[in-house]
Amino acid sequence: MRTHANRNWILLLAVVLFGSANLLAQDDYRPQPGEFPAPEEAKSYRGELVFVDHVNRRGSLRLHVDDHFREGRLHHFAMLPYGEIWYHGAPADLRDIPLGTILYGRFYLPPDPKTSAVPQSNGKDVTVPVENHAILLEDGPSLCLREGKTWTLKQVELKENEGTLTASLNREDGGEGLGGEHELTIDRSTRVWRGKEQLGIEDLIAENIWPASGKKLLNDQSVQLALGWHPRYLYQQFHVADIWLDEDALDVAAERQRQRHMRHIRTRWMPARVDTIDYGQFGEATITATLFGGMAEELYGDFKPNVSGKMAASEDTLRTWWPDHDGMDGRIVAVNRVDENPPVGSSGIQIEFNVPLILEGFRPGRIVRVRPHNWPNVKPPIEERIRSFEERWPSPDIFKY
Known part of the structure; x- marks a missing residue:
């Protein structure tokens, strides 16, 4: 299977998959306003998405901690x-990802603990990382496509x-993600995709691809x-969805998924960070x-010089007020690709608006x-x-135990 192309972060160094020794903060590095954070400072964790x-x-992850x-x-x-x-393997919003999906992410300490949208761990419980602000979340197929990997099937037993x-x-x-050989459970809830077809394991049995009973080598x-x-996820056992x-x-x-996300962005508008202002x-x-x-x-291709548009102020969660009538009409006067290999989070494209x-809300460092x-x-x-700035729905209190 081919690898996924056009991923901005495909050349980043892999971050060491965590163990109990790196669950506590090793330093006080935090992302700074006006900068995209250093990739080597991120910590990698994986877990099951249980709340969004x-x-x-x-949201919330039920983490998988190696050897714990x-x-x-x-x-x-x-x-x-x-x-x-x-x-x-395509861009997504949190609303697109079903609960129960195993996700792989890269995390930093909160830029400002006082305004963090989620509470920060005190570091005493080794199963809860203090790094809780994600720059990257991806499911297993996305990670494998990014790294040019595939699973190899050895045997099926039914x-x-x-x-x-x-x-x-x-x-x-x-490296990140799972590794080695695993015995994974399957049943009639497992979806099988072939071309444009959605199948079940009963269809593979009917076509004599898999046996109705017993074992078969899959080469x-x-x-x-x-x-x-x-049920035994603590012991690195998984079910195939x-x-x-x-x-x-x-x-x-x-x-x-790509088309779904494109519609979402077109109706909520492209997020960006203000760098400078020429008054x-x-x-x-x-x-x-x-x-x-x-x-x-x-x-990105829709952003062209001499094209009219509108800019609206946003908060760090990417929420806006009423952008259709409290944004400001304007014109794109220039579009420049300033970085051919941008860090995670950046497109490498700057616009002058x-x-x-x-x-x-359009001041340097602010989100629009x-x-x-x-x-x-x-x-x-x-x-x-x-x-209002003081009102957040739902409140961060939902994350308190």
Whole structure:
């Protein structure tokens, strides 16, 4: 199966998968305003998605801690404003990812603990990392596509439409994700994707591809797998939620997810960080802003010089007020690719946006949303809009035990 292309962070060094020794903070590095954080400072964790507050781009993971077989507290996390989410090898929003999905992420300490959207661990419980702000979340197929890996199937064993798959995945020393050989459970809930078809294991049995009962060697068949919860997850056991048997099947899944996310961004607008402002007279200004990474290339292609548009102020969760009528109309005067190999979170693309009147929310370091003229000028749903700086729905109290 081919590897996934056009990933901004494909050349980043792998971060060591955590063990109990690195669950405590090794230093006090925190992402700084106006910068994309150093990739080597991120800590990598994996776990099952068990709660999502998509409005505020935060949630909870039930972590998998290597060589630690005790039930721990949940890892509550918030996405950094420029944090990227990938699902089925395509850009995604938290709302797109089903609960129970095994995710792999890179995390930092909160930029400002006083304003963190989730509480920070005190570091005493080794199962709860102090790094709780994610710059990257991705499911298993996305990670494998990024690293150019596939699962290889060794053997299937079935009895009455349920059984096990023996499969292996290569992981270099210090690499992310799972590695080695695993015995994974399957049953009639397991979805099997082949080309544009959705099958079940009963269909593979009917076609004599898999046996109705007993074992069959699968000769290192190359596939992609999405894993889910298993009652013995503390012991690194997993259930197979999805199997993609061929490249076409995963291409279909990725394209559907890509189109879904493109619609989401076009109706909520492209997030960006204000870098500098060139002030003119009587409130007029030209704003230079970096578009965030992790988007479809078609979306970036809509930003062109001499195209009109609108800019709206946003908070770090990417929520806005009423952008359709409290944003500021303006014009894109320049588009520059300033970094061919941008860090995670950045597209490497800067726009210069001229407005007749500068707004307070457009100051350097602040987050904005921008639309070119051919994107919808619409109001987001009421639960996604900001009412005031003091009011956040839901409250961070939902994460307290």
